[in-house]
Amino acid sequence: MKEIFLYRRVENEKILVITTGGTIAMKKDRETGGLMPAVSGKDLAAAVPGLAHYADVDVLEFSNKPSGWMTAADMFELSKLIDRLADTDQADGFVITHGTDTLEETAFFLEAVLKTEKPVCVTGAMRGASDLSADGPANILAAVRTAASGESIGKGVTVCLGDRIYAAWDVTKVHTTNPDTFRDLHYGSIGTVYGSRVEYGRIPVKHKKIHTDRIEEDIWIITCWSGMDGGIVYGAEGKAAGLVIDGIGCGNVPPKCRKAVLYLREKGMPIVLTTRVPSGSVEEEYSYEGSALSMKDSGIILGGRLSSWKARLLLALAMGKTKNIEEIKSCFLGIREE
Numbered sequence: 001m002k003e004i005f006l007y008r009r010v011e012n013e014k015i016l017v018i019t020t021g022g023t024i025a026m027k028k029d030r031e032t033g034g035l036m037p038a039v040s041g042k043d044l045a046a047a048v049p050g051l052a053h054y055a056d057v058d059v060l061e062f063s064n065k066p067s068g069w070m071t072a073a074d075m076f077e078l079s080k081l082i083d084r085l086a087d088t089d090q091a092d093g094f095v096i097t098h099g100t101d102t103l104e105e106t107a108f109f110l111e112a113v114l115k116t117e118k119p120v121c122v123t124g125a126m127r128g129a130s131d132l133s134a135d136g137p138a139n140i141l142a143a144v145r146t147a148a149s150g151e152s153i154g155k156g157v158t159v160c161l162g163d164r165i166y167a168a169w170d171v172t173k174v175h176t177t178n179p180d181t182f183r184d185l186h187y188g189s190i191g192t193v194y195g196s197r198v199e200y201g202r203i204p205v206k207h208k209k210i211h212t213d214r215i216e217e218d219i220w221i222i223t224c225w226s227g228m229d230g231g232i233v234y235g236a237e238g239k240a241a242g243l244v245i246d247g248i249g250c251g252n253v254p255p256k257c258r259k260a261v262l263y264l265r266e267k268g269m270p271i272v273l274t275t276r277v278p279s280g281s282v283e284e285e286y287s288y289e290g291s292a293l294s295m296k297d298s299g300i301i302l303g304g305r306l307s308s309w310k311a312r313l314l315l316a317l318a319m320g321k322t323k324n325i326e327e328i329k330s331c332f333l334g335i336r337e338e
Helices: 039-045 072-086 103-113 136-149 255-266 292-298 308-321 323-335
Strands: 003-009 012-019 026-028 035-037 056-060 094-095 120-123 157-161 162-166 191-194 197-200 217-223 242-247 269-273
Touching: 003 292, 012 039, 012 072, 012 136, 039 136, 039 191, 072 094, 072 103, 072 308, 094 103, 094 136, 094 162, 103 120, 103 157, 103 308, 136 191, 162 217, 217 292, 217 308, 242 308, 255 292, 269 308, 308 323
Parallel strands: 012 056, 012 094, 094 120, 120 157, 217 242, 242 269
Antiparallel strands: 003 056, 026 035, 157 162, 162 191, 191 197
């Protein structure tokens, strides 16, 4: 991590921008024509006109790499850094700049573990810093306004791009290149940035936190397809510590896949069942062989509306905290805070 740079104006909220890399910090490489990491955290903030009018901004460079290089271990270290800084008077809120490919995963991870009630807003860009109409500066400004707003306190981790604010638990990327790429396919955005004004239309559901000293990184995701056999599932034995099965429909799997799933459950492997369908949740709708209901008695964990990649992170946290399958299951069944 590099030194903190200051963009200060007295009387404003103190916002710490923590940069991690991604497209927002990339420029076109002259030789290859492709985007490459090239912009420092200091330069990112300097490219945002009028930033100091809305907050006293400090910049801390956590990393500068493509978001596909981010690991669960990186997310864990980032969460510990935020909680540590949140206990000081260095910041009233945080903005995390991040590549959009895995932005929703890091935002979800932070939502699942952070102890602080201070605003944490994750943002990024779909166009590089050297591209025509780069969207990074506007997204940073909107994220800083979100993090600096008193209305954001206690709202959990948010994601802000294109002036829309989303809850980290439910947001997902829906387009590979369009700047208007983030959506909550279940409930929609929770708020909007209107110039200097931040408005929330609803309060996101609060979820129970998982506090652990370690995470289990050897979690596999296997996506189902029509007619698949159980070979790839059997292949996880002795290699994966836990498994996420991304089922079809409302959480169903082909018959041969079911047989392999039940085999691994008998061996004690924690398995979460999700659906590859973009919206909706795993449901006990059918009772035929391969349905979610037909596997429930094995102790398989029904992942609800979590995507497979978010379920993987929650399983990594749960298995870092406990090896007891019932306690692991409770991390999924009791995700809503009472």
